[in-house]
Amino acid sequence: MQNIIFWFRNDLRLHDNEAFLEASKAGTVIPVYVFDTRYFEKNFLGLKRTGVFRTKFLLETVEDLRKNLQKLGSDLIVRTGHAEEIIAQIATDLEAAAIYASKEVTQDETTIEALLSKQLKPLNIDIDLIWSATLFHARDLPFQINFLPKVFTDFRKKIEKSTKVRETFDAPTQLAKVEGIDLGHIPTYQELGFESEPVSDERSAFTFTGGETEGLKRLNEYIWQKDLLKNYKETRNGLIGTDYSSKLSPWLSLGCLSPRQVYEEVKKYEAEAGANESTYWLIFELIWRDYFYFMALKHGTRMFKASGIKNDLMKQWSRHKPTFESWVKGETGEPFIDANMREIQLTGYMSNRGRQNVASYLAHNLGIDWTWGAAYFESALIDYDVCINWGNWNYIAGVGNDPQEGRKFDIAQQANFYDPDQAYVKLWLGENIHS
Numbered sequence: 001m002q003n004i005i006f007w008f009r010n011d012l013r014l015h016d017n018e019a020f021l022e023a024s025k026a027g028t029v030i031p032v033y034v035f036d037t038r039y040f041e042k043n044f045l046g047l048k049r050t051g052v053f054r055t056k057f058l059l060e061t062v063e064d065l066r067k068n069l070q071k072l073g074s075d076l077i078v079r080t081g082h083a084e085e086i087i088a089q090i091a092t093d094l095e096a097a098a099i100y101a102s103k104e105v106t107q108d109e110t111t112i113e114a115l116l117s118k119q120l121k122p123l124n125i126d127i128d129l130i131w132s133a134t135l136f137h138a139r140d141l142p143f144q145i146n147f148l149p150k151v152f153t154d155f156r157k158k159i160e161k162s163t164k165v166r167e168t169f170d171a172p173t174q175l176a177k178v179e180g181i182d183l184g185h186i187p188t189y190q191e192l193g194f195e196s197e198p199v200s201d202e203r204s205a206f207t208f209t210g211g212e213t214e215g216l217k218r219l220n221e222y223i224w225q226k227d228l229l230k231n232y233k234e235t236r237n238g239l240i241g242t243d244y245s246s247k248l249s250p251w252l253s254l255g256c257l258s259p260r261q262v263y264e265e266v267k268k269y270e271a272e273a274g275a276n277e278s279t280y281w282l283i284f285e286l287i288w289r290d291y292f293y294f295m296a297l298k299h300g301t302r303m304f305k306a307s308g309i310k311n312d313l314m315k316q317w318s319r320h321k322p323t324f325e326s327w328v329k330g331e332t333g334e335p336f337i338d339a340n341m342r343e344i345q346l347t348g349y350m351s352n353r354g355r356q357n358v359a360s361y362l363a364h365n366l367g368i369d370w371t372w373g374a375a376y377f378e379s380a381l382i383d384y385d386v387c388i389n390w391g392n393w394n395y396i397a398g399v400g401n402d403p404q405e406g407r408k409f410d411i412a413q414q415a416n417f418y419d420p421d422q423a424y425v426k427l428w429l430g431e432n433i434h435s
């Protein structure tokens with residue numbers, strides 16, 4: 001049987017992984033994961049692109065993936081370096097016939113794909129990139145990507161009317177042994193440039209562990225064991241604790257969970273326990289997630305520029321560092337903002353309600369270049385997803401497609417409504433809520 005390299009990227013799972021399944025059918029699959037050092041470098045703000053909370057989650061995820069592959073008779077080759085060089089080297093050493101991987105959509109990721117493709121050309125090795133990140137398959141969109149509707153509601157209505165979510169793929173049940181190559185070790189925090197692992201905070205709303213196994217467990221706990229889905233729409237704007245929203249985002253972002261798996265579980269619940277607005281709303285949020293992926297596909301690098309996908313060159317942004325730093329540290333003097341910014345700094349997680357408010361505050365109240373906020377989120381968030389993060393920031397900063405021309409929140413009103421007794425603010429800022 002010919003050797004086929006499977007390059008794991010942001011699809012760190014065995015269930016519903018079409019690319020992996022195809023690779024395992026095409027020959028002896030050699031699973032590889034590369035800790036690409038470019039993602040651990042510092043960005044223009046001097047922050048590591050992948051901060052310590054996401055690193056922890058990623059390390060746990062790769063460890064879990066390796067264990068799950070071992071259970072099927074295979075293993076995971078782990079390397080640290082530049083993905084295109086490492087994958088091409090392994091392919092050469094093992095005389096691989098082809099590389100399979102999941103397709104990505106954004107600039108850095110597609111650049112790496114192109115670099116790999118270039119390295120493979122003289123070796124005459126094919127690369128097969130398979131779409132796997134979204135609920136609705138890119139090929140099933142009822143329009144060409146250039147005609148992606150400018151408004152989310154139009155997108156949602158069109159796709160719900162004419163497109164079916166494809167069925168999930170089962171995980172393979174048995175795999176061939178990986179032989180003739182050093183498996184390599186999962187890097188330590190120090191090897192990735194951190195002094196130590198993060199300190200956990202007992203106030204955290206995210207207390208879970210990385211990996212497909214834990215992701216599937218949380219999905220089951222959220223929908224079935226704790227029966228939380230049935231009230232999701234009413235609780236989702238909560239601020240404290242693990243259960244006000246699903247907390248599936250870190251697993252979805254690394255691909256430990258597939259959105260179609262979540263969809264099927266929701267449908268199963270609806271069939272058994274009944275559908276309601278809440279059960280639909282989780283799917284509605286996954287459609288938002290899809291929208292940002294397709295937006296990234298359509299608009300490319302524009303999403304990362306201050307002028308945004310709208311190419312708004314008129315809007316002037318401040319780049320006043322001390323003001324930005326006060327936002328990062330949670331020292332703006334606005335308690336609701338400061339509490340949220342402390343939470344993200346100390347845990348890597350922040351509620352959706354918090355994210356909307358702090359992003360609006362940075363862009364509209366402080367007038368700071370919103371790309372700084374997005375880059376800070378990239379470093380700090382445990383669930384960072386390039387499409388969702390930059391897409392949401394575009395939207396809130398008013399340089400996206402939002403017909404409302406930006407989302408300026410009245411912070412005091414939001415705090416009164418979502419944190420009426422100040423329990424959240426007190427949790428993060430202490431009893432005397434002056435930051």
Ligand SMILES: Cc1cc2nc3c(=O)[nH]c(=O)nc-3n(C[C@H](O)[C@H](O)[C@H](O)COP(=O)(O)OP(=O)(O)OC[C@H]3O[C@@H](n4cnc5c(N)ncnc54)[C@H](O)[C@@H]3O)c2cc1C
Pocket residue numbers: 236245246247248249250252253282285286288289292350351352353355356359377381383384385386388389390392393396
């Ligand atoms: C400025 C800003 C930046 C954000 N950055 C990210 C990011 O990097 N990664 C990320 O996963 N989410 C991001 N979000 C979206 C959202 O805040 C998180 O997905 C959500 O808070 C995660 O918690 P949950 O899984 O409990 O969400 P739930 O409310 O349980 O939602 C279920 C799932 O739906 C998707 N979803 C929910 N809200 C949104 C949304 N607004 N846009 C797109 N998809 C959504 C997520 O995959 C989420 O896991 C951002 C939102 C804002 C306003």
